[in-house]
Amino acid sequence: MALRPLALIVFLLCSSLSARQVQVTGTAEGQVLPDLELPLVGTEGTLRLRGEAGDSRPILLVTFASW
């Protein structure tokens, strides 16, 4: 009997985690931008697409090619 509340807690935790995993990565509306860090063009260093932790600015992301 004592195990039942524990099982309930485990169930709630797991369902909470699985609900968070539903977020799909991608570039379509409602999806989450992949957490990519890529080398910069024309200079040294890298760029983390989602921004660094604590950066609360919205992002305008333009993907293109020079051709």
Next chain:
Amino acid sequence: MWHAATRELVAAGRLRVIGVVQEQHRERAALWLKWQGIEWPVAWDPFNQLEVKLVPKVLAVQPGGLVLKDRLHPNRIEGEGGLLEVMGRMQGVTAELEQPAQFGPHLARARGAITPDDDPGEFVPAAMAILLMDRQGMDAGSCSRRRAAVRTLVDRALAPNASARDHFRAGVAQRLLLDLEGPSQRPGEQPNEGRFQGALNSWSRALSLDPGQYIWRRRIQQWGPRLDKPYPFYDWVPLARKELAARGLKPAVWKVLLSGAETAKGGYDLPVPVIQENPDPLARIPLDEKQRAILHWAVAPHTGFAGPNVRVAPGTSRVHLSLVPAEDVRIEPEGGPLGIWIDLPDGWRARSSWIDLQSVGEADYQNPRLDFELVASAPGPPGEAPPPVPRLTGFVLYPVCIGENGVCNLLRRNFDLDLRPAR
């Protein structure tokens, strides 16, 4: 237009504008950015890890990474769905998201010093990170690490459960290796196993599995036939260099020069052949039996093989040739003709059967390169397989001198190319 509209928002710290270029060569994108005066940070994504299918694509992303709008029109600033309205919706909203940071650690490791046992193993993200952060060193450690990374990506594409994306990335890796280290020169290597052909074959397999992926299609078309080009890819380069020079800016020297295919304009006109005589019809010029120079080649197919999304019928190819002399050998253009003779298959066209290499830039004499187009005279309808032209035969003539003051000879090397696109 929004580039100007966002400048104030960026300066006020209310917006972050970033770019991602979907190109094989980072230095070409760098020239374009410099020429266009683009100041916001732009990242290089040759492996298409962002997984976009076409460009340009403008996204509005909430802090935290949630994509609020995926098709912002570059010229729409005001009104519903315009930049300012979308911006307003994003202000002060931070999505609560997981921050898995899957790729960052691999990149951090790739940035570190090379260790003797540094090998990406089976880890594709680690392999891509190593190639992205490659310092382009040619020492044994750098070459070994780079080749291991390429091998990881190529092996991944050979796995039974390989995806279209795996094939594309294997192609990107092979082309990166070619640009850094040149064509592979393993003894006994068979035609179509070279790095460039390997890249083209991998991209062709990827496109066959996902014909709607236009980033991948363009990667083949970049080196492909003129009849398959939606536009010239890099015809803007001379103008950019000229204008930057006029502004007193000196563009960086490129390691990888543009091929003819990359500056060619698209079009429907077929080449009118110029009749020329075979310079060695009786094969009297001695064969290069001592491997004084190695001929490398690759055939870029018309992307019509992958599906009906083409404007002209498949069947044409762009053939890329490159001659790499041995270490103690010089190619001396004064020593005789330097060129290629092709035996055109029945019904096929090229601008000429004899292609003169004398006109290449002086700096290129030690690695003459050339690309030319082969056109099927009666191609099938779009979406159908190319006509069966199994092979292209011919020979290349080159005058070589051995050592500083050594004897010079005119030599001949025969070739036999497989023109069929990879499946």
